[in-house]
Amino acid sequence: MENSKKYSLRFVLENYALYIIMALMIIIIGMMSPKFFSLRVLRDILMQSSTRIIVAMGCMFILVSGSADLSGGRTVGLAAVVAGSLAQKADYYIKFWPSLPEMPVIVPLIAAILIGLLVGLANGFSVAKLKVPSFLATLGWMMVAYGANCLYSNKPPNNSQPLGGFLKSFTDLGTASFLSVPYIIYIAIGVCIVVHLLLTKTCLGREIFAAGSNSEAARVSGINVFKIQMITFAIAGVCYGLAGCLEAARTGSATSTYGNGYEMDAIASCIVGGCSLTGGVGNVFGVFFGVLIFNVINYGLTFIGLSSYWQYVVKGLIIIFAVSIDMRKYRRND
Amino acid sequence: MKRSILFVLIAVMLLSAVSVVSAETPTAGVIWYNFADTFIQNARQTLLNVAKADGTVEIVDADSQNDIATQTNNINNFYTRGIDYLVLNNINTAAISEIVQKAKEEGVVTIFANTDSPSDEDFANYDGLYLVSSRAPQSGTIMGEAAVKYWKEHPEADRNGNGKMDYIMLLGLTWHYDTQVRAEYSIKAVEDAGIATNQIGGEVVAEYNRGQAQEKVAALLANFSDDIDIIFACNDDMALGAIEALKAGGFFKDEASFLPVCGVDATVVGCDALRDGTLLVTSLNNPVTLGKAIYKTMYLLENGKEVTTETLNMKGATVEGHRIWLDYTAITKENVDEAAYDITDTTF
Numbered sequence: 177m178e179n180s181k182k183y184s185l186r187f188v189l190e191n192y193a194l195y196i197i198m199a200l201m202i203i204i205i206g207m208m209s210p211k212f213f214s215l216r217v218l219r220d221i222l223m224q225s226s227t228r229i230i231v232a233m234g235c236m237f238i239l240v241s242g243s244a245d246l247s248g249g250r251t252v253g254l255a256a257v258v259a260g261s262l263a264q265k266a267d268y269y270i271k272f273w274p275s276l277p278e279m280p281v282i283v284p285l286i287a288a289i290l291i292g293l294l295v296g297l298a299n300g301f302s303v304a305k306l307k308v309p310s311f312l313a314t315l316g317w318m319m320v321a322y323g324a325n326c327l328y329s330n331k332p333p334n335n336s337q338p339l340g341g342f343l344k345s346f347t348d349l350g351t352a353s354f355l356s357v358p359y360i361i362y363i364a365i366g367v368c369i370v371v372h373l374l375l376t377k378t379c380l381g382r383e384i385f386a387a388g389s390n391s392e393a394a395r396v397s398g399i400n401v402f403k404i405q406m407i408t409f410a411i412a413g414v415c416y417g418l419a420g421c422l423e424a425a426r427t428g429s430a431t432s433t434y435g436n437g438y439e440m441d442a443i444a445s446c447i448v449g450g451c452s453l454t455g456g457v458g459n460v461f462g463v464f465f466g467v468l469i470f471n472v473i474n475y476g477l478t479f480i481g482l483s484s485y486w487q488y489v490v491k492g493l494i495i496i497f498a499v500s501i502d503m504r505k506y507r508r509n510d
Numbered sequence: 511m512k513r514s515i516l517f518v519l520i521a522v523m524l525l526s527a528v529s530v531v532s533a534e535t536p537t538a539g540v541i542w543y544n545f546a547d548t549f550i551q552n553a554r555q556t557l558l559n560v561a562k563a564d565g566t567v568e569i570v571d572a573d574s575q576n577d578i579a580t581q582t583n584n585i586n587n588f589y590t591r592g593i594d595y596l597v598l599n600n601i602n603t604a605a606i607s608e609i610v611q612k613a614k615e616e617g618v619v620t621i622f623a624n625t626d627s628p629s630d631e632d633f634a635n636y637d638g639l640y641l642v643s644s645r646a647p648q649s650g651t652i653m654g655e656a657a658v659k660y661w662k663e664h665p666e667a668d669r670n671g672n673g674k675m676d677y678i679m680l681l682g683l684t685w686h687y688d689t690q691v692r693a694e695y696s697i698k699a700v701e702d703a704g705i706a707t708n709q710i711g712g713e714v715v716a717e718y719n720r721g722q723a724q725e726k727v728a729a730l731l732a733n734f735s736d737d738i739d740i741i742f743a744c745n746d747d748m749a750l751g752a753i754e755a756l757k758a759g760g761f762f763k764d765e766a767s768f769l770p771v772c773g774v775d776a777t778v779v780g781c782d783a784l785r786d787g788t789l790l791v792t793s794l795n796n797p798v799t800l801g802k803a804i805y806k807t808m809y810l811l812e813n814g815k816e817v818t819t820e821t822l823n824m825k826g827a828t829v830e831g832h833r834i835w836l837d838y839t840a841i842t843k844e845n846v847d848e849a850a851y852d853i854t855d856t857t858f
Contacts (some may be wrong), residue, residue: 351754485684485713
């Protein structure tokens with residue numbers, strides 16, 4: 177009896193540590209300032225998480241398939257600038273493409289997704305065909321994406337200025353609401369549902385997990401690992417492109433510095449959310465909360481007026497704590 | 511085998527291409543801290559344009575990618591290559607004296623550009639040392655003075671009636687010189703005017719990033735919406751992020767819901783916000799003036815002239831010894847057109 181109690185406490189701690197930390201943080205912040213328990217705060221946090229959730233979903237595909245992806249952040253930046261450059265009002269005085277007419281919001285959206293897809297395919301080809309380790313291949317394409325972004329935004333008449341003068345239909349994508357819930361939250365949740373279905377209900381999903389757990393075994397059992405790697409990087413790229421477009425819409429601007437560091441946030445969220453760096457493990461729910469916990473920290477600690485310096489410390493400690501608990505869990509399972 | 515021959519061939523071609531460049535015209539090796547920085551980009555392009563049009567000094571430039579080690583490599587590469595002028599947008603602010611000493615040994619005229627000034631001892635040590643830089647504290651003072659003016663003209667600006675100016679300070683990078691002086695001198699200007707201040711939210715670091723500023727201000731608004739009197743931001747992008755968050759929080763709907771937000775840089779989107787009546791003030795550190803002042807300093811030296819306020823003859827530039835100071839211009843809704851500059855203009 178004594179033993180099983182101990183076991184269950186341990187079980188709960190190991191499996192739900194993330195949720196316990198998050199609940200504790202919310203309770204503590206709420207006790208310091210009860211205003212924290214409001215719909216406004218919930219909406220703000222979900223809104224701030226939404227683009228990062230989409231980036232993390234893309235990143236999760238890569239991690240599950242056993243690779244790493246450092247290109248996420250800069251791809252978001254490139255997609256944001258490309259989307260922004262196609263979403264300006266016709267009469268804006270330093271329009272990026274002066275001769276282009278005003279276009280429906282679908283054009284910048286598709287363009288951003290295609291840019292993301294392009295970087296994803298480049299990543300996938302380098303990893304799957306050229307056999308460059310994913311860490312390096314994506315580092316390389318990260319630099320290419322950033323350089324391309326700087327070159328693109330430096331095009332006269334823009335000359336590296338932040339892009340502005342966006343159409344309302346475009347900024348609405350990131351700021352307007354339906355039933356007092358911002359569109360951007362619906363989009364993020366939609367992406368989560370699609371990713372969840374893809375990973376758990378399709379043959380492709382099972383193949384991705386298989387390739388991630390043991391690519392050699394997967395290959396021997398007839399899975400086309402080349403195809404799987406191309407597809408996972410392509411899907412990730414699409415997620416980054418979409419996130420970039422939404423980031424521009426949400427902030428009403430875009431520059432070549434956008435998205436810097438998002439890849440690391442995404443990887444941290446995935447790992448904290450239960451993905452394994454060695455591949456084959458990960459679920460949408462965990463990653464969703466992995467992103468959320470970082471945004472609760474960001475938002476909550478700013479909300480109570482705690483200096484940004486402390487926020488870095490708390491974030492770092494949570495990553496280490498969460499992963500160490502995770503490692504214990506796997507060690508014991510071995 | 512074939513590949514390695516090809517590689518060697520390419521390498522030889524590249525090397526010879528580099529060495530062909532400098533024949534007789536003196537060469538300036540220019541090192542910028544980060545090509546991706548909008549301001550640097552514009553100053554760099556101006557310098558290249560002016561040099562190309564004039565032809566007295568030839569420019570080769572390098573990007574430190576915001577990394578001190580890369581900057582050090584760039585300096586060494588230029589010395590190896592052979593240059594007559596070194597223009598350094600220095601980020602290794604802890605090693606100024608060492609950099610100056612090395613330049614003296616190499617016999618290269620060195621211009622520190624838009625960075626911390628070398629000390630008086632450094633200037634005494636090496637006669638070929640110059641500084642061309644904006645007076646960074648001015649950008650903070652301009653924000654502070656605009657805040658004081660607004661505060662005095664609008665008694666309702668003290669929103670919670672505590673007699674203090676309750677402010678949020680959005681910091682860029684805390685180790686960054688511009689962030690430090692902008693945060694310090696804006697508040698100094700307010701306090702010098704006899705207004706008590708109260709900081710809300712502690713050190714709010716948003717890394718010069720619009721999205722981050724938007725998120726931080728949204729969080730602070732959710733808790734301190736009735737207390738915040740004013741927002742200072744160490745650049746325009748963060749100021750605009752703050753404005754987005756304020757809009758979402760019900761501000762800027764009419765005159766009564768205005769909240770003063772101050773920025774720095776006078777970017778295009780910043781000036782749009784001035785015209786819209788959301789941004790209160792920003793200030794311009796004109797990259798064209800910087801690029802031209804650097805070039806003109808080399809031009810004067812090359813022609814054997816002394817660099818003085820008179821010989822330099824540029825608006826907003828004053829020369830003190832070997833230090834050439836460039837003024838920030840306060841930009842508000844009234845004079846927003848002064849924020850425009852033309853990087854293709856090659857007159858100097």
